[in-house]
């Protein structure tokens with residue numbers, strides 16, 4: 724059944740992948756501080772996620788929020804992640820609760836656990852013979868301040884789930900690259916997320932039933948060091964791509 728979905732950060736790359744695959748599947752309201760540059764489904768709200776009133780208006784009648792808006796740079800300074808990724812995410816969750824939204828899927832990141840990639844573990848970690856796997860039950864170990872902001876977002880989701888019963892899934896996205904895995908970049912190949920797997924994964928976040936979850940958002944890469952079991956079991960994720968099937 725079509726759901727009414729608010730997609731924040733709709734003008735970005737992850738938003739593009741989702742809309743490429745799912746434009747006709749749901750009723751969309753798109754939000755971004757940048758105006759649209761291409762045709763898009765549904766209505767488009769040009770707003771900053773830190774603008775409380777506008778975000779509240781954008782939540783009206785929404786069933787599910789896919790919250791992508793934020794500063795995606797691993798080198799982002801604290802001032803930016805504090806405003807865009809932490810304060811903005813809190814504004815989105817608060818407005819979602821007040822509007823009676825059922826589910827929020829939060830675009831978390833591999834950088835929430837970046838410091839598991841120690842000198843001792845790498846580069847073997849990125850290779851198929853190594854069986855080390857993170858599965859989402861491990862404690863966060865952010866690799867930079869951007870990663871800290873993603874852990875904060877996951878923690879906000881935990882609070883809004885426990886306090887208000889909101890369904891929350893945190894998708895620790897790997898490396899979204901269109902058409903092929905990153906070239907000459909083992910880490911990126913291990914955590915590649917294809918555009919079609921990205922769209923399918925967020926479709927499952929819209930349709931599945933869950934309480935509070937942390938899942939990894941990557942394709943079914945031979946090289947992976949992130950488990951896909953939780954995404955498969957809880958969301959029904961069925962990835963179709965694998966970086967090993969592409970020439971490096």
Ligand SMILES: NC(=O)C1=CN([C@@H]2O[C@H](COP(=O)(O)OP(=O)(O)OC[C@H]3O[C@@H](n4cnc5c(N)ncnc54)[C@H](O)[C@@H]3O)[C@@H](O)[C@H]2O)C=CC1
Nearest residue numbers: 732734735736737756771772791792793795830832896899
């Ligand atoms: N692309 C990737 O491989 C990965 C992305 N992510 C996360 O996914 C989300 C989307 O990332 P991308 O699409 O790659 O980034 P992007 O930079 O292409 O898109 C982000 C969008 O959010 C908007 N935005 C940023 N701050 C905003 C604010 N305060 N108010 C309203 N809109 C705002 C920007 O205008 C932009 O259109 C981010 O939260 C990022 O941290 C996480 C892991 C990997």
Ligand SMILES: O=C1O[C@H](COP(=O)(O)O)[C@@H](O)[C@H](O)[C@H]1O
Nearest residue numbers: 795796797832833834897898911
């Ligand atoms: O969270 C993110 O992660 C991806 C992959 O990280 P990288 O350090 O291997 O490049 C990154 O491309 C993306 O911009 C970022 O938002």
